[in-house]
Amino acid sequence: MESVKREYTRRQRKIKAMITIELEHPEGARLSLSTRDRSFRLVAETRDISWGGLCLTFPVLPRDREKRFTPPKAHSIVGNSITVNLSWPVLTLYGEVIRFDSRDQVMAVIITKVSDYDLWQELCNQEPGR
Numbered sequence: 001m002e003s004v005k006r007e008y009t010r011r012q013r014k015i016k017a018m019i020t021i022e023l024e025h026p027e028g029a030r031l032s033l034s035t036r037d038r039s040f041r042l043v044a045e046t047r048d049i050s051w052g053g054l055c056l057t058f059p060v061l062p063r064d065r066e067k068r069f070t071p072p073k074a075h076s077i078v079g080n081s082i083t084v085n086l087s088w089p090v091l092t093l094y095g096e097v098i099r100f101d102s103r104d105q106v107m108a109v110i111i112t113k114v115s116d117y118d119l120w121q122e123l124c125n126q127e128p129g130r
Contacts, residue, residue, distance in 0.1 A: 008050035074102040
């Protein structure tokens with residue numbers, strides 16, 4: 001497998017987070033879904049972060065009727081909107097799921113918006129251990 005050159009340097013950071021994944025459905029299915037079926041809230045932890053994205057790990061994945069978090073259907077999570085609320089520093093990140101590995105319970109997210117860009121940039125530029 002060929003190594004991918006990243007645009008921004010990744011920093012290893014373990015930050016507890018609450019995430020919400022907004023599920024997108026075909027227009028016809030949207031009418032039959034209840035509100036709780038349109039999104040998932042999960043506890044996660046960042047593995048690494050960068051100005052343009054982050055990697056999340058999950059202690060436990062949910063059981064859902066559609067089995068979206070199982071290896072055969074993990075691809076269905078990709079492309080959905082995600083909100084990541086970091087516990088400390090208090091920061092909200094908005095983005096899109098670009099990769100999900102249900103076996104390793106790892107998710108890659110590209111960031112599209114941040115609640116405090118200065119704080120996020122400071123966090124991304126800090127050396128590990130600070």
